[in-house]
Amino acid sequence: MKLRTALMASALTSVAAMASAEGEVTVMSWGGAYTKSQVEAYHKPFTEKTGVKVNSVDADNPATPIKAQVEAGNVSIDVADVEFSDAVRLCDEGLLEEIDLSILPAAPDGTSAEDDFIEGALQDCAVANIVWSTVVAYNTEAAKNAPGSIADFFNTEEFPGKRGLRKSAKATLEMALMGDGVPASEVYDVLDTDEGVDRAFAVLDGIKDDIVWWEAGAQPPQLLADGEVVMSTAYNGRIFNAAVGEGQPLDIVWDGQILDFDLFVVPKGAPNKDAALDFIAFSTDTQRLADQASWISYGPARKSSGALVGLYSDGKTEMAPHMPTAEANLSNALVNNFEFWVDKDAELNERFNAWLAN
Amino acid sequence: MADTPQSGPAPDVPTRLTTADGKPLKAALAKAQAAARRRAFLLVLPLLAFILITFVVPIGQMLHRSVHNEGFAVHQDIGSGVRTPIMTNLRDWFAANPQGTEPDEVAYEALVKDLVVLRDLKAPGQAGTRINYERSGSRSMFTKAARRAKKIEPPYKEAMLELDEDWADPELWQVMRGAVSPYTSNFYLAAVDRERDAAGDIQRVNENRRVYVTLFVRTLVLSILITAMTFILGYPIAHLLATLPLRYSNLLMILVLLPFWTSLLVRTTSWMVLLQSQGVVNDLLVSIGLLSDDNRLQMMYNRWGTIIAMTHILLPFMVLPLYSVMRPINPSYVRAARSLGATSWTAFRRVYFPQTVPGIGAGALLVFILAVGYYITPALVGGADGQLISNLIAFHMQKSLNWSLAAALAALLLAGILALYWIYDRLIGIDNLKLG
């Protein structure tokens, strides 16, 4: 009987906890080191200032639960952190609340938010917080020769060993083309043709037997550190944190990096919409965006934040050269074309699945 | 009742047995039996209702999506739940003009009018997504055209083609013709790698997009393989367990039952620990010099990972039915065969083995049914080529969000499993299933 009473009691306390949850907002992000940077830079100060509790939840890709939740009328998240093409697509489908951009504070020097954010960072339903990139990373101890370019990733003759790749067509196909010598400026023109897609898959065919696929952003640093793969595509911030933060023998090849935004969106019917908008306005001000960059090497989406970015949270590492937007890292960089992926996502993923299965 | 108890048997009146209060025995019995039937049924009723509501109805509802998708027919506002029919003008045009009619100015006018409605409802993305399921690249045509719909002026055909010449694509019109009705069989076609061409005839999709048939076949092949493996591994130990004295066999039985009782995720994790390239098995092989450090075997994140882990997980489902059939087999039959001059092999093949066939059937069907629907293990250890059809259903549920296609794939899988289940029930009887 005692056990039973205890169970009932704990079930009841959780009911009580749910009922009292008025001042709260649930934020869905990508997990691991990235979520941690947001908790430190946004969530904690937000709770301190407003008293509103921030619940943090993780997903492999926060864009995917949104449609299911909104269409099923069962929305439990207030803010989601999604990629550019997903933000546009979800907004088009009417699954997101529109965000009134006037809630965003101006920069300290008085520049309006609209002028302060990087071009494209403000959308009808979305506000960007960071610029991040997909890069090639490698284990400096396991790799016999250090790779120097994106082409080396697809060259298993000279650079033997397993490769890690994200299990999705996006970024994988672009990288394959760049690895085959297509300059960044022409990638999307080539990929828009059937021959270009064939060419990308042909490049992937060359390493297909050596690929270990990953889905969650926390996996590639783990695969690299465990020696399961020698090289892997990865989100640059995760590699930075594993290398600088945890001292793992990992390094980044910036050649052929693919830049993208991450944006905050509010799903339609979010239970705490007002708190969600407050959270977004608070988190994307100049200081918070700069703060976040001291926890992970992603570039702030506001121009005015750049000057405030200083040292990593260890107090000694200069962040600037680790940013995907650093001048030295941009020599052969591709900017993700969201319009291309909004349109072609279904088709290319279908083909990608067929290629995987055969 | 007219019948009264009769004092004695009369040859011309047939004897009627009655109860003490004078009712005919047959009727009383029938009544009692009806009451017993009712009582039995009432005991089952709560659970039956529970299962129907929490299981059968939800699955039926989900499968309904495989033939029903109103993305191009009705718009439902997310906040208010108000439902507005969309594409009504186009539907009327399709109704008035038979299949194969070249879309004329009237058709384009209907299209533009509908695009204006879509724009006002903020639904072009929804409608475009529905068409995009069957014709890739259509999505942005709808969103772009809807954005400008109000400014489009006659002649509509020319104006639309100026926006995007793909609007004249007969295949697009064919897809729209199908999609204005919420009921469609096209998701089932897609689930078997088929589509309709511009004339409405069924054809196979382009080779580089064929995937579902391959995966159904692979699921079938891997399940057969796994069933065979569990049989090969399960038969000897079931035989050993059945022939040992009980006090030993009960002890050994624990070795079969413990995996059965251990969490599926634990067992899958264990295999990852054992088989990954820096894992225990590879380390062992390297340390005893069978492998060089550079040539570690890749046993995880591919088909082998799926086969090994699933064989392990499903093995108890083979051993237990085999054991329950083998235990009662009388050993004197084999001894009799030997004494009549049969070699031990002949005695096994002609006398023992045939008696175990029911157990093999039960175990094999059970393992096969469970294997066909597996999801967790292939998702974790299967890599790319160890994925089964369940994983693709999950992909369309969670990632591509094409729920109708997921439902169609699920319906096909379910049909196959229910057919096997029916066979199992006919041959073995589901109530003969025993669990340790």
Place this chain on the structure above:
Amino acid sequence: MALPKHASTLERVWHYSYLVICALIFLFLMAPILVVIPLSFNAEPYFTFTEKMLRLDPEGYSTRWYDLLLTFGMQAPDAPRDGSWWADAWANAHWINAAKNSVIVGFFSTILATSLGTMAALGLARSEMPARRTIMAILISPMIVPIIITATGLFFFYSSIGIQDWGIPYLGVILAHATLGIPFVIITVTATLVGFDHSLSRAAASMGADPMTTFFRVQMPLIMPGVISGALFAFVTSFDEVVVVLFVGGLDEQTIPRQMWNGIREQISPAILSVATILVVISIALLTTVELLRRRSERLRGLSPG
């Protein structure tokens, strides 16, 4: 199984190789479960036996991964371990919360599955039961239908009826897990009823016992072992289930398997192995219970030879 004296050499060779093969198969069954136990005490964050471990050097072993289970998610994991540290762990540690959720969900779904399932099994065991075969097939079907199909169906169904707004936490998951556990209860309870001698109830009735008394004094004690092992199966099913929780469970409804699933996909540190070890110990305990129950049931029914 002993080899007869007149066995030929070939038969002897075959007999011993057969025993070796069986031993290897048993190893295949057990090795994966046992290998995680020592590795969960690894002092290093790897999945291999380090040299120190092989030399049985105590330095190669540590309980740090078990410790991590407590501290992961705590607000102040480094504080001194006094009462408030434990209170912090109890309230905030992710794995402890997952364990609490798993127990709550498992408990209520087991109660539901066992009570409904036992009642139905009693009905199904009666020879008068109409449409017995069909109904049985429907009731067992949750075990046969692929879990991914069940989970997606339930997701839409629960969303459409708005179950999350009813204010009862875990309700969706509890109902779903009860559904999945029911076939096991039906199977085990019907199995005990197969050997049930109905003349016992008739004897009780002829001596004036009403149906309730007959049930509680005669039938119930005899089928109890089947009911309990059915309940254990239902509990284990719920305790081990991840797919339905992933689809139906709310964001704060993290159970142990769901937490493990996240862990396996993100970073499989030996912390996962220490959870695995704890679960193996639990399953050994459950298995022992079931085995004892089975023996008791056979003894009661006079079936067992010893």
